[in-house]
Amino acid sequence: MDGNKLAARLAHGAARGAAVIGRNHALFRPADPLDPLDAPIGVLPAAFRPKGSRFGTPNSPQDPWFDGVMDLALVRPGDYLAGPAGTYFIWQMVPLGGALCVRCNDVLSLKRPAQVAAAGPDAYGGNTASGETLLMAGWPAAMLRGARGGGGRVDLPGNDSLGAWAVLLPPWPGVTLRSADVILRAGGGRAVVTSAERTDGWRLLATEATS
Helix, strand or coil: CCHHHHHHHHHHHHHHHHHHHCEEEEEECCCCCCCCCCCCCEEEEEEEEECCCCCCCCCCCCCCEEEEECCHHHCCCCCEEEECCEEEEEEEECCCCCEEEEECCEEEEEEEEEEEECCCCCCCEEEEEEEEEEEEEEEEEEEEECCCCCECCCCCCCCCCECEEEEEECCCCCCCCCCCCEEEECCCCEEEEEEEEECCCEEEEEEEECC
C-alpha cells in the first residue's frame, strides 16, 4: 500500500470516529486578513482531546494544545473550527498522523505603529498610536498569561508589574509580525510584541501596554 492510499484510509477512519464521538463544528478557512471568519466553508464533526491524552482527560487552562479528530481530508493548517467545544485552529498536520490544534480564548487584531523621531542630535525615536497600520483583524488566538510579569511599573511603590503574555496565532501570507507590533484584544487592552517566532504558526511574546 502506498502512502497516498494509507493517508486516505487514515483520514476516512478519523472521519468515522469524529462522526461517532464528535459534534458539528463550523469550518472556516481565512481568506482575508481583516475578516478571517467571514463565512464558514462547511460543517464537519470534530472532537478534541488534550494533546497526548485520552478523551475525558482534564486540561490545564494554561495548555492550549489539543489533538483534533476529524476528517483530515477536508482540513488544512490554519483552518478554524468553531462549535460546542469552543474555537480551535489547526496548527500542524502530520503526514499519516493527526491534526495538532490550538484552543482559542481571545480575538486579536495586530497593528504596526508609525515610527516618530524628534529633531536634534539627542532625539529619541519611539512608536506612536497615531498612524498605526492594521495588519490583521478579528483573529481568534490563544493568549495566555506568562509565568512572570513584563516589568515596567515595578520601580514605583504600590505599582504592579505589567502582564506578560504568550500568544499563538495562525500565519497569514504576506504578513510578517515583529517586535514592537501592537496587539489589540477584542475585550479591551493592548499589548506590545517583544518577540515574534514563525514556525507552523506565530509564537509571540508580548507585554501589556498601558496606553
